[in-house]
Amino acid sequence: MADMVTFTIDGRSIEAPAGTTILEAAKGANILIPNLCHNEELAPYGACRMCMVETTHKKRTKLVVSCIAEASEGLEVRTDTERVRNVRTLVMHLLLARNPNHPVLKKMAAELGIEKSRFDVDFKGCIMCGQCVRVCREVVGVSAIGFESRGPARKIATPFNESPAACIACGSCHYVCPVGVIPMEEHDGVRTIWKTDFPMAKCSKCGKYFAPVKQLEYFRKLVDLPADHFDTCIDCRSIKK
Ligand code: FES
The missing domain is CATH 3.10.20.740 (Ubiquitin-like (UB roll))
Known part of the structure; x- marks a missing residue:
């Protein structure tokens, strides 16, 4: 103990x-x-x-x-x-x-009894808590985003501010952000995050788009499960055959 x-x-x-x-x-x-x-x-x-x-x-x-x-x-x-x-x-x-x-x-x-900042507002949105960078590195394990610059110019960014090659579009950074400043959208089978479009996979049973293809490929390599495990969405996976 x-x-x-x-x-x-x-x-x-x-x-x-x-x-x-x-x-x-x-x-x-x-x-x-x-x-x-x-x-x-x-x-x-x-x-x-x-x-x-x-x-x-x-x-x-x-x-x-x-x-x-x-x-x-x-x-x-x-x-x-x-x-x-x-x-x-x-x-x-x-x-x-x-x-x-x-x-x-x-x-x-x-x-704390505060209504507004006593400093001039310089809107950045991001409060630099770093949860997005840390979840990407520590939990997802891909390090697709990171900190850029120092001092007041410090910000969260993709490498060279380009489409992040390592990103699997899992959305963990979006979900973990406490102030909701990492946009993520889904339209017609495409998830857009970090200004990049990621095609989504369709569930082989119900036909619903359920996860980015890149995320599923990453999981397939990571876990030892039957090859077709990630062909279906969570809802269909939980229905007993
Ligand atoms: S420094 Fe402790 S919660 Fe942020």
Whole structure:
């Protein structure tokens, strides 16, 4: 059995396996710490800084990124101090300057008492949480997109801003984006994503277009299943023969 650590969050005693991040432990105890770039399917990343908390250990108090920092024996965590609120407030003003209208951000902003950014809006849409790049690399395993440039010009892009050769059009980046800025469309048997058209395959049973041909080819190579397994859509696959 994993070693356990006992620590407190906002005065409440919590037990968690050693190595658990503060954010995960808080989640397990139904304590909400706001976060935007955390995704339990992905490796800790610490980009957005919304999840900052204050910790005290051996009389030393500091601000830490709770999605990366691990809980440890005797640690005291506070999720709502003045310092914490100040950091979150600054982060939210910066995020709203990039994307002032998305409901997820507006709701989080309202919880901090913020209506609009105190900075000039320079609309980018993307909040640089990096979930799209990470899901593509860590879960799908194709690394079709990545970060480009540095500083304020940093953005998510395809290599050389061209049609991404490695993309299988699975749509994972589109689905994982918390602010919905990666467009994906389907029309007449074609899925369009990253400004590229991908033909879809038709289910051999019901005739419905169900997945991009390239995605199915990728899965066929990846898993050891009968050759015809990916000829049918999920609905038809789940109907017993
Ligand atoms: S959720 Fe921790 S830095 Fe984004």
